[in-house]
Amino acid sequence: MARPQNHQELPACYAMVHPGLEEVAAEEIRAELGGDVKRAEDGFVVFRLREIDRGILQLRTTEDVYLHAWGTDKLSYRATDLESIRRWTDKDADWPALLKIHHAVTPKPKGKPTFHLVVQMTGVHGYRRIDARNALAQGLAGKIPASWRLVEENAALEFWLSIHGATAICGLRLSDRTMRQRAYKVEHFPASLRPTMAAAMVRLADLKPHHVLLDPMCGAGTILAEAHQYARQHERPQVPWRLTLLGGDIDPHHVRAAKANLHHLPELPLRTWDARRLPLEDTSVDRIVCNLPFGKQLSSPEEIGPLYYDAIPEMDRVLRPRGKAVLLVAEAQALKAAIHPVGWKQERFLPVRVLGQRAVIMVYRKP
Numbered sequence: 101m102a103r104p105q106n107h108q109e110l111p112a113c114y115a116m117v118h119p120g121l122e123e124v125a126a127e128e129i130r131a132e133l134g135g136d137v138k139r140a141e142d143g144f145v146v147f148r149l150r151e152i153d154r155g156i157l158q159l160r161t162t163e164d165v166y167l168h169a170w171g172t173d174k175l176s177y178r179a180t181d182l183e184s185i186r187r188w189t190d191k192d193a194d195w196p197a198l199l200k201i202h203h204a205v206t207p208k209p210k211g212k213p214t215f216h217l218v219v220q221m222t223g224v225h226g227y228r229r230i231d232a233r234n235a236l237a238q239g240l241a242g243k244i245p246a247s248w249r250l251v252e253e254n255a256a257l258e259f260w261l262s263i264h265g266a267t268a269i270c271g272l273r274l275s276d277r278t279m280r281q282r283a284y285k286v287e288h289f290p291a292s293l294r295p296t297m298a299a300a301m302v303r304l305a306d307l308k309p310h311h312v313l314l315d316p317m318c319g320a321g322t323i324l325a326e327a328h329q330y331a332r333q334h335e336r337p338q339v340p341w342r343l344t345l346l347g348g349d350i351d352p353h354h355v356r357a358a359k360a361n362l363h364h365l366p367e368l369p370l371r372t373w374d375a376r377r378l379p380l381e382d383t384s385v386d387r388i389v390c391n392l393p394f395g396k397q398l399s400s401p402e403e404i405g406p407l408y409y410d411a412i413p414e415m416d417r418v419l420r421p422r423g424k425a426v427l428l429v430a431e432a433q434a435l436k437a438a439i440h441p442v443g444w445k446q447e448r449f450l451p452v453r454v455l456g457q458r459a460v461i462m463v464y465r466k467p
């Protein structure tokens with residue numbers, strides 16, 4: 101564990117998040133790590149921690165986390181940026197300190213260390229991505245021991261430079277792909293949710309230990325798996341969690357996929373059902389967290405409105421008063437129209453993108 105005496109000595113960290121989830125990720129970083137969030141926008145959250153240890157790798161709503169080397173909002177879009185990138189990389193970052201913390205969080209594999217340079221670039225710039233990568237490599241000259249090998253994949257160390265418009269951020273990647281790809285997810289299908297998005301929806305539900313959580317259109321069960329994980333993370337000897345999970349789907353293949361992904365919870369009742377006629381008692385659930393089908397996933401977008409008009413009153417019937425619903429939809433207007441008659445109050449509205457499509461996470465409270 102890296103533990104310098106003074107927290108000012110620690111570098112900042114940053115997380116890359118699914119666009120639209122910046123605020124939820126910032127809330128997770130504050131709540132779970134006690135982080136001091138400096139900035140949360142454009143797919144990045146920059147924050148400071150009192151200690152940087154493996155706890156940072158337990159974040160559930162972030163795609164990747166990094167040690168911050170340098171950052172700017174003042175790229176000129178001109179080729180002169182290349183000299184700035186080289187200079188900032190050379191002069192502005194304390195690479196020995198960053199490497200030491202990286203090794204403490206992610207132990208060095210045996211054998212000759214390997215490294216990799218990754219440059220992401222969006223926006224129209226007067227230089228190419230390869231030029232920015234060369235500038236990064238020039239700035240790093242002499243910072244990386246000569247014995248280390250540059251490789252194209254599976255490197256022990258990844259130096260990242262992300263350029264988005266006038267903003268650039270450079271750092272050392274701490275996480276690997278296991279941060280965003282969960283080990284439980286053995287079954288996938290095209291409309292299946294990203295685990296980080298499901299984790300964000302679960303956080304927005306504000307779960308309590310005794311709650312009953314329902315996903316009436318559970319697909320491959322990602323939301324239920326993340327809710328179970330959330331409960332496990334928050335379990336304390338003095339606060340045992342007794343979260344009850346309920347889920348089902350109209351498609352038996354999806355129910356089978358959910359059973360495979362939730363095989364670690366064999367007692368969980370997953371059923372083939374129609375969310376418009378749920379086999380559940382009135383006011384019997386505290387939270388509904390659900391990713392409803394998008395227009396594109398049904399045979400025509402016109403089917404979405406009627407599905408929402410039938411499914412929402414049924415969700416209202418089973419949701420207890422003051423209960424919350426967190427719903428991810430592509431057709432926000434159709435959802436609002438279906439919610440209007442049941443009188444739920446909108447608490448949050450988070451625009452996101454799902455598989456390149458505009459979507460929104462809506463949080464509602466039943467009166």
Ligand SMILES: C[S@@+](CC[C@H](N)C(=O)[O-])C[C@H]1O[C@@H](n2cnc3c(N)ncnc32)[C@H](O)[C@@H]1O
Pocket residue numbers: 291292293294316317318319320321322323348349350351354373374375376390391392393394
């Ligand atoms: C977008 S997917 C859900 C994906 C899921 N969150 C996951 O991570 O895999 C929507 C799901 O709604 C299901 N569905 C559609 N109409 C339904 C209905 N009337 N009752 C129950 N499930 C339904 C579909 O079969 C599909 O699995």
